[in-house]
Amino acid sequence: MQRLYRARILNPTRTQCVTEYRDGALVVDADGRILAVGSYARVRPRFRAAKIVHYAGRLLMPGLVDTHIHLPQLDQRGKHGATLLDWLERYIFSAESRFADLSVAEDISRRFFKKLILNGTTTSMVFTTIHTQSTALAFGLAMASGLRVIMGKVMMDQHSPKSLQEATHRSLNDSAWLCSEWDGMAGGRIRYAFTPRFAPTCSETLMRETGKLVEASGAYLQTHIAETVAENSAVKTLFPRLHDYVHLFERTQCLGPRHLFAHAIHLSPSEYRRLARADAAIAHCPLSNLFLKSGRMPIERVEQSGVKWGLGTDVGAGPSMSMFAVMRHADYIQPDRSVEPMVALHRATRGGAEALGLDRETGSFAKGKWADFIVIDIAGIDPVYRLAELSKAEVLSLLMYRGDGQAIESTYVAGNKLDVDGF
Numbered sequence: 001m002q003r004l005y006r007a008r009i010l011n012p013t014r015t016q017c018v019t020e021y022r023d024g025a026l027v028v029d030a031d032g033r034i035l036a037v038g039s040y041a042r043v044r045p046r047f048r049a050a051k052i053v054h055y056a057g058r059l060l061m062p063g064l065v066d067t068h069i070h071l072p073q074l075d076q077r078g079k080h081g082a083t084l085l086d087w088l089e090r091y092i093f094s095a096e097s098r099f100a101d102l103s104v105a106e107d108i109s110r111r112f113f114k115k116l117i118l119n120g121t122t123t124s125m126v127f128t129t130i131h132t133q134s135t136a137l138a139f140g141l142a143m144a145s146g147l148r149v150i151m152g153k154v155m156m157d158q159h160s161p162k163s164l165q166e167a168t169h170r171s172l173n174d175s176a177w178l179c180s181e182w183d184g185m186a187g188g189r190i191r192y193a194f195t196p197r198f199a200p201t202c203s204e205t206l207m208r209e210t211g212k213l214v215e216a217s218g219a220y221l222q223t224h225i226a227e228t229v230a231e232n233s234a235v236k237t238l239f240p241r242l243h244d245y246v247h248l249f250e251r252t253q254c255l256g257p258r259h260l261f262a263h264a265i266h267l268s269p270s271e272y273r274r275l276a277r278a279d280a281a282i283a284h285c286p287l288s289n290l291f292l293k294s295g296r297m298p299i300e301r302v303e304q305s306g307v308k309w310g311l312g313t314d315v316g317a318g319p320s321m322s323m324f325a326v327m328r329h330a331d332y333i334q335p336d337r338s339v340e341p342m343v344a345l346h347r348a349t350r351g352g353a354e355a356l357g358l359d360r361e362t363g364s365f366a367k368g369k370w371a372d373f374i375v376i377d378i379a380g381i382d383p384v385y386r387l388a389e390l391s392k393a394e395v396l397s398l399l400m401y402r403g404d405g406q407a408i409e410s411t412y413v414a415g416n417k418l419d420v421d422g423f
């Protein structure tokens, strides 16, 4: 049955432009695809048979897109570390080691996907741990949650804690098996990402063979790059023949579209240009970068290069699951320029979908895309707010600077209202 959702609608149509319908309509077909978006007065006559779902006094916008998040780190949020390495060694490696136990993995995975729903994040790109069975279990829960999820088992075959280091062939075989089992499931809602953690914990052989698997499968690749100055120095020492950091990915053929690089803070203009030329993308995680004092992604260089980029919570180094929190920190981290609410919203929705190569599927409202959207009650931020009294600029600003999960009333993926108690 066709459904027509009537609400105030925001739709990020271009980088600097959010289209608004004060009395809007979003029409969705029985499969969960969008048939039309526009003002209620114009759309309603074309879809007389559609069942109307009234969201009076509510705001409806595309679901949020988190391009970088770690499932096993859910409960490690907000635990202080002086540096990335200090934090990894104090909390993260031991937390990830516990995923050898399937009951731990099940509990955390289930709560993780519930939290995504509660925060209005409809699409996410997720790291699990090195554990194959725990990752399979997480995929099962991702399927059951109804969310759009790109996910992969972490790969690390050197310079890692003993409990998290794998044999190279096992890492490759298990990743290939998970990809064959899960990539493309649920009509493409579930995708696989080969996930070499970051260069220092991955041998060149692992990288090279992973590049071949990505190529052969058409799946994704996700990793970290140039998060800290110390990491860049370690890479220089470990791979002395490299011209620079991006060269490692060029040399191992781990660079192309559907390749997501988290952080990308300490790179040269040439490296950003080469990422752009390869049609790779960056996950910008400002809240995490502030938390670990990793540095600031040079937004002007990134934009000059033309490389695609989205936003990521980077939970657990990012203490918040909310993409609204990430949006405001994308502004706070820039010392001398402002990231406007409209631009931040674009990055948290459509821009993120572009970075993931999913902009024909999700990220904004257009005919043929999946109906991935959230219903927002602005009074959830503060009961003093009345949606009808707020301008578009005020709404965008309040969401960005004060928004969190409290504002999210419902989360829909492919026209299905997701139920946190349903899995």
Ligand SMILES: [Zn+2]
Residues within 6 Å of the ligand: 068, 069, 070, 224, 262, 314
């Ligand atoms: Zn990360």
